[in-house]
Amino acid sequence: MGFKRGDAVLIRRPSDIAPSEITPREVYLNRRQWMAGAAGLALAGALPFRLEAAPLTAAKSAFSTDEKPTSREDVTSYNNFYEFGTGKDDPAARAKSLKTSPWTVKVDGLVGKPAEFGIEDLIKSSALEERIYRMRCVEGWSMVIPWVGFPMADLVKRVEPLGSAKYVAFETAYRPEEMPGVQSVFPVLDWPYVEGLRLDEAMHPLTILAVGLYGETLPNQNGAPIRLVVPWKYGFKGIKSITRISFVEKQPETSWNKQAPDEYGFYANVNPNVDHPRWSQATERRIGEGGLFVKRRPTLPFNGYADQVASLYAGMDLRKFY
Ligand SMILES: Nc1nc2c(c(=O)[nH]1)N[C@H]1C(S)=C(S)[C@@H](COP(=O)(O)O)O[C@H]1N2
Numbered sequence: 001m002g003f004k005r006g007d008a009v010l011i012r013r014p015s016d017i018a019p020s021e022i023t024p025r026e027v028y029l030n031r032r033q034w035m036a037g038a039a040g041l042a043l044a045g046a047l048p049f050r051l052e053a054a055p056l057t058a059a060k061s062a063f064s065t066d067e068k069p070t071s072r073e074d075v076t077s078y079n080n081f082y083e084f085g086t087g088k089d090d091p092a093a094r095a096k097s098l099k100t101s102p103w104t105v106k107v108d109g110l111v112g113k114p115a116e117f118g119i120e121d122l123i124k125s126s127a128l129e130e131r132i133y134r135m136r137c138v139e140g141w142s143m144v145i146p147w148v149g150f151p152m153a154d155l156v157k158r159v160e161p162l163g164s165a166k167y168v169a170f171e172t173a174y175r176p177e178e179m180p181g182v183q184s185v186f187p188v189l190d191w192p193y194v195e196g197l198r199l200d201e202a203m204h205p206l207t208i209l210a211v212g213l214y215g216e217t218l219p220n221q222n223g224a225p226i227r228l229v230v231p232w233k234y235g236f237k238g239i240k241s242i243t244r245i246s247f248v249e250k251q252p253e254t255s256w257n258k259q260a261p262d263e264y265g266f267y268a269n270v271n272p273n274v275d276h277p278r279w280s281q282a283t284e285r286r287i288g289e290g291g292l293f294v295k296r297r298p299t300l301p302f303n304g305y306a307d308q309v310a311s312l313y314a315g316m317d318l319r320k321f322y
């Protein structure tokens with residue numbers, strides 16, 4: 001994510017990080033090699049982290065793009081998850097400390113049937129689909145990710161929102177003992193990470209809660225055990241490791257909007273015509289492409305999903321509501 005000029009001092013430098021927080025590079029690399037081979041299965045049980053990835057059965061979805069998915073290696077090693085540090089490789093190296101089982105998602109607020117879902121039950125009782133979506137980060141890079149998830153609308157219907165519910169607010173777990181990135185005395189963000197959608201955006205058939213990728217449960221760095229995916233919006237709307245979903249009447253606060261209101265709006269629709277105040281949004285770099293010559297692709301309005309979602313914003317000035 002971007003910061004205002006001079007804000008870099010707020011980001012923890014490697015020298016600020018206690019050695020005990022860091023997995024030595026060799027251990028980390030070895031672990032990844034173990035995981036790649038059969039030996040990984042035997043060793044994983046001995047490690048104090050959840051490393052097993054459980055396979056998930058999912059139906060193919062007509063909503064998938066036919067573009068080539070970004071490699072699993074890139075999808076799981078180039079991440080933004082500031083609770084584990086601000087570097088792109090921090091989440092893969094450090095998010096294993098997050099305990100994702102047991103895990104509950106509390107659904108409350110303006111609903112007829114508030115509920116607390118255990119993650120295993122929620123996964124078992126949901127119709128899982130594989131959705132291959134284009135994803136676009138506000139920083140100017142993009143990926144194509146084969147998510148496994150279920151429509152957010154299914155969960156919304158289960159809790160029966162009241163007529164007064166106009167927005168949905170989401171909250172990430174806040175666990176300093178398991179999240180090295182939230183321990184800084186100069187917090188990068190105001191924790192816990194929070195996000196929000198208008199109720200009709202949350203109910204749109206493209207909006208999913210993802211519980212896996214590449215046919216397996218989510219790796220921690222991608223937001224295990226459950227995260228939001230809204231493919232026509234910048235990646236930061238896709239809040240990870242969700243513990244609470246609340247139905248509310250007023251537009252909820254969102255983490256990046258609080259951090260830099262002039263740079264990150266509530267809507268955050270991918271819009272090549274509205275530049276970020278410090279850089280253009282006209283093009284993007286597809287992770288894994290390029291080699292010597294970094295190709296940039298034109299960024300499409302609503303990340304290429306305009307046909308499906310533009311009507312949600314009919315009559316709105318998308319320069320004002322960025
Ligand atoms: N809790 C939480 N969710 C988060 C973030 C974060 O820092 N914390 N980063 C966001 C940003 S900026 C992006 S681009 C996406 C990245 O998702 P990925 O790493 O699975 O590609 O997660 C989003 N969700």
Ligand SMILES: [Mo]
Nearest residue numbers: 137138235236
């Ligand atoms: Mo992002």
